[in-house]
Amino acid sequence: MTMAMQVITDTKFSVVYLDSTNGFSACRCKEILLSRGTQEKDVADMLRRARVYNVHTLFDALSILTLLTENVARQSDSYHSALRLVILDGVSTLIAPLLDAKQSQGHAMMSHLAAILKSLALDHSIAAVCTNSMVSDISSSSLLKPALGKTWSHVPHCRVALERTCTTSGLHVATLLKSSRQPTGIAVSFLINQKGLDST
């Protein structure tokens, strides 16, 4: 949500948020905008530039993304021409029901999703962001690893892991796991407060 609001305040671009976890809160977005210095009267205009879709299954997400791709390609209205950020919240919630050891449909669906996101990102200069969950890692030395396994790990160009260092202080750490532009392993700490994600 912080990312979406940041894009809206700093630029004239529009944002699409696909919510699969029912975690999107418009009141919280408004709080983030106001505490970052937006005036009350501008909030309405800014919030018009963000759209949220509720997706419950992977097929819903695929339909919406296909529709978005077409609209962006056709530049059908001002909203779609200015679209530069697509956020898919909860990729593991969408794909997990389809993953079955016996069938390969889950992996096929992951490839379809990956193809659509890549075409949006590469052909239309849109930043596509997905959130994924972490699962316990019994094999290696670290406690947690990203969900969805090796198949999905090849899809994003850049991967950031968020962790909570200490429950009392509220400090979180973001570590770069995979990147083509920066060395991996860089970590930055941040807080979560009224402004959303904030630097310490």
Next chain:
Amino acid sequence: MMQRALSSFPLSASQQSKLALAGFETAGDLKGMRIADISSELGVTPSEALEIVRVVTGGQGDGTDTATPPLHAGQSVLALLQEEESRGSIVTFCAKLDEMLGGGLPLGKITEVCGAPGLGKTQLSFQLCVDACIPEAFGGVTGEAVYIDTEGSFVVQRLAEIAQAAKQHIDGLAEASDDPEMWRLASEFTLDHILSRIHCYRSHSYLDLVAIMNVLPEFIKAHPQVKLVVIDSIAAHFRHGFECMSLRNRILGGLSQSLIIIATRFKLAVLLTNQMTTRVNHKFGKPAQLVPALGDSWGHSCTLRVILNWNGSRRFASLVKSPSLKEDVVSYQITRSGVRDVDPSLGNSDALNVASSQGDVSSHLEDLDNDDVTQLDEPWEEEEEERLNMVSTSVVPSGHMLDGIRRSKRPCLSPPSEQ
């Protein structure tokens, strides 16, 4: 729609292979063809061909490209903001707890309450069921509640006790306001009124639970006033007897998706209670921790998570996961009237410390029958039969969906199993 590969649609494997054999690769290949032609090309019945076309074009049977189907229609965040601001929440009668939750249990979201045995999860569920029926004029949502019982901890007498205390509270509010309209609403808010608006389902296995979830949308369409669905507890069927963990995770994932769909479509609050389990961290030398049951993958499914714990002899509730609220810890207590704030001036005379051992609770229930129940308006024994009949039954075709109330005609002396 035009360029989307047909293999990315939710079609069955046989349909996919027939489409591939006939040379159809993208959605655009099916466009403009008649159903009869499609069925002869694929070698399927016309009704199956129609179904395939429906899936591919998202609900329109004529094979043309359509605008976004209503289910997928997004909305601008501005519209969502206006809707969220007008949405109510279900109060818990504990002011601190309500403040922590941003006004009460939020409508349209899934809240999970986890705790060790004896902390009051079932009591909180009862309190919220009663509070869902409070009229809007008194700060409620004028709704009905559905209670899905998986552990057998549903006790009518306790629910009625909490409802009675809530009624007294509402009467007090109406008296203080001195408004004839409020008086009229308060007089309608009787014990019978409350109990008739709480619907109870009993589930004995995870299959029952899945069946109930499938039937619930029709039930809610028939009872549009339902504003709360409680599952107490979601963990009971899933902790034992599951050899295959991936099956368990998939069923839980399916359940959580159905709950999300019900919560967003019908704008109601969903409350799930969960148990606690111990996580042993041999490898890293950390001590064993008490964590919510059902694993990490379930932890991502609910929108809000509240963890209950003991600290000495006081009960505390901590908000650990929320998309829009700050983390916080508040203390609460369980009294004869239900969930309330901890009031230092009142002392513990009114407090009922429900001990985690089952013996104490059963002795309390026996006292309830024998005591001079001056707190309640009507004596229990005579009216009990009518009470039991007042609670509405679930209209479910399947025979073994029992109504939890009609199980026993005698007061249920077995204590609520606070697992």
